[in-house]
Amino acid sequence: MTTLPRRRFLAAAALLGAGVLEACNGHGPGRTIGAALPPPTTSTTTTLADIPPGPAADVLILQTASSIEHFASGVYTRLEGSQLITSPGVLDAVRFFADHHSAHGSLFGGATTRSGGVSYTLANATLSGPVEDRLQAMRTEADAVALAYGIEAVAAATYAFTAGQLSDPSLVGLMAGIGAVEGRHLAMLGTYLAGLSPAAGSATPPYPAAGFLGVAGAILPGVGL
Amino acid sequence: MASGTTTSTVPTDTVLAAFVQGVELAAVALYAQAAVVVASPAAVSVMATFSAHHREHALAFAELAGAEALKGPLPGVLEALQPSSLLVSERDGLTFLFDVESRLASTHQYLVGRFTTVPAVALACTTLPVEGQHAVVLGTLLSMPLGSMLPTVQGVDGYLSPEQFVSP
Numbered sequence: 001m002t003t004l005p006r007r008r009f010l011a012a013a014a015l016l017g018a019g020v021l022e023a024c025n026g027h028g029p030g031r032t033i034g035a036a037l038p039p040p041t042t043s044t045t046t047t048l049a050d051i052p053p054g055p056a057a058d059v060l061i062l063q064t065a066s067s068i069e070h071f072a073s074g075v076y077t078r079l080e081g082s083q084l085i086t087s088p089g090v091l092d093a094v095r096f097f098a099d100h101h102s103a104h105g106s107l108f109g110g111a112t113t114r115s116g117g118v119s120y121t122l123a124n125a126t127l128s129g130p131v132e133d134r135l136q137a138m139r140t141e142a143d144a145v146a147l148a149y150g151i152e153a154v155a156a157a158t159y160a161f162t163a164g165q166l167s168d169p170s171l172v173g174l175m176a177g178i179g180a181v182e183g184r185h186l187a188m189l190g191t192y193l194a195g196l197s198p199a200a201g202s203a204t205p206p207y208p209a210a211g212f213l214g215v216a217g218a219i220l221p222g223v224g225l
Numbered sequence: 226m227a228s229g230t231t232t233s234t235v236p237t238d239t240v241l242a243a244f245v246q247g248v249e250l251a252a253v254a255l256y257a258q259a260a261v262v263v264a265s266p267a268a269v270s271v272m273a274t275f276s277a278h279h280r281e282h283a284l285a286f287a288e289l290a291g292a293e294a295l296k297g298p299l300p301g302v303l304e305a306l307q308p309s310s311l312l313v314s315e316r317d318g319l320t321f322l323f324d325v326e327s328r329l330a331s332t333h334q335y336l337v338g339r340f341t342t343v344p345a346v347a348l349a350c351t352t353l354p355v356e357g358q359h360a361v362v363l364g365t366l367l368s369m370p371l372g373s374m375l376p377t378v379q380g381v382d383g384y385l386s387p388e389q390f391v392s393p
Contacts, residue, residue: 096371103377156354163337164346173338176350180330180379183354187361188375196362197270207358211278212285213351 047222053167059117061162061221062108065175067124068158068219069105071131072151073098074123078135084144090192094148097185104178111174126224127154142193149189149204154217156182161218183213236387238345241336243290244387245349247299248332249283252276254298255306255325259318268319268366275326275359282352289345301390316367323363328383330356335384353379 051057076098085091109119134147159179163172190198190206198205208214236244256276263269287294306328308321333353340346357379364374 092371096375100375100377107378160347160350160354163350164343169338169341172346173334174378176337176353177334177379179350180334180354180357181376184357184361184375186354187358188365188371191362191365196267196365197274206362207274207278207355211281211352211355213354215351 046225047220048165050222053165055116055167057221058115058166058168058171059112060225061166061175062112062115062171063117063120063225064124064219064221064223065159065162065178066105066108066112066120067122067224068127068155069101069108070121071123071127072155073101073105074128075131075135075151076101076148079144079148082135082138082144084138085141087141090141090145093188093192094144097148097152097188100181100185104181107174107178111171115168115171120225122225124219124224126219127151128224145189145192146204149186149193152182152185152189154219155179156186156213157215157218160213161215162221165221236339236391238340238342239290239293240391241340241387242286242345242348243293243295244299244391245333245336245352246283246286246290247295247297247390248302248329248385249279249286250295250298251303251306252279252325252329253283254303256322259312259322262312262318263315265315268315271362271366272322275322275362278355278359282355285348285352289348299390302385305385305390319363319367323360323367323369324383326356326360326363328385330360330379331381331384332386334379335381335386 046060048057048060051060076094079085080091080094080098085094105121109121112119131147131151138144138147156179159175159182163175163179166172166175187206190202190204193204194202194206196206200209253276256272256279260269260272263272306325308317310317312318312321330353333349333356337346337349337353340349361374
């Protein structure tokens with residue numbers, strides 16, 4: 001079971017937002033790598049601050065994760081059909097990642113049901129709005145890959161942050177394990193965009209320069225549902 | 226999978242953090258070991274960066290471990306991660322390091338659900354993805370197929386457990 005100090009911290013984190021975790025992880029300010037999407041708003045009907053730690057909060061976290069996966073899966077499908085991606089290796093990766101996100105959505109949906117909630121099957125609304133303009137403005141393969149990179153960065157940051165907010169320890173591994181794979185997607189896309197050894201300050205590196213994934217771009221639970 | 230005797234006591238987060246510190250320091254030593262067969266500029270550059278990452282990871286987990294922090298790599302872990310055959314080519318070296326990174330990622334995945342305090346979970350969750358990213362970059366240098374570098378979900382194959390390597 002989760003210890004009391006952790007639960008107390010989580011309640012505070014829910015009230016204060018992602019910055020709390022960043023400040024407490026001992027690694028300074030946020031270092032989310034290349035999150036190109038606009039920062040999310042917190043204007044939603046239900047957030048984690050409205051719910052005490054426990055199964056209901058876990059459900060909200062899982063539903064938010066599902067919404068990100070459905071969003072990502074949909075965008076990848078659009079990218080695949082955009083005709084902009086012509087390099088065979090990139091096209092293979094896009095298809096591969098689309099399948100992953102679809103599977104991740106199913107995994108989060110199943111976990112939501114097992115936690116007593118209703119599986120969330122829609123794309124995250126907060127992320128979907130701004131990305132439409134990006135999709136319309138894409139002109140090159142690099143544009144498409146950069147968009148995918150931004151989505152993976154948000155997903156990886158969100159799961160790294162919210163894994164620590166889950167009350168059910170058995171869900172922590174699921175969230176962290178899927179987040180780790182989004183990190184691998186980032187590495188692959190970052191390699192296409194910036195190379196294996198990116199220049200200092202690159203906006204789309206395959207790995208964070210300092211060696212730790214940043215969580216500053218995380219979507220807070222409940223946002224966009 | 227890891228095997229070995231288990232203890233009856235549940236390790237505290239500081240003990241687990243010290244174990245991870247020892248694993249990360251072992252990784253630093255293994256990168257130095259593999260460096261003797263790697264010469265291409267791209268691989269040398271990547272290896273220097275990743276070795277530095279592991280040093281940073283070790284420092285961060287040592288901070289979390291406090292008084293339990295180790296003075297160096299865990300000898301048992303260093304032995305367990307040794308290559309199964311002599312490294313004679315750059316490909317051997319990179320393949321070996323890919324396996325090391327894969328086992329480190331599995332170890333973090335195994336441990337992330339065992340930590341009980343927020344700082345420990347947070348640190349594990351920001352370290353684990355980077356080990357996987359190292360594996361992807363090394364796999365890319367080796368021209369590995371996507372499926373070999375990118376599991377659907379991070380697993381725990383080949384994980385290292387503290388019960389196997391740390392005396393109670």
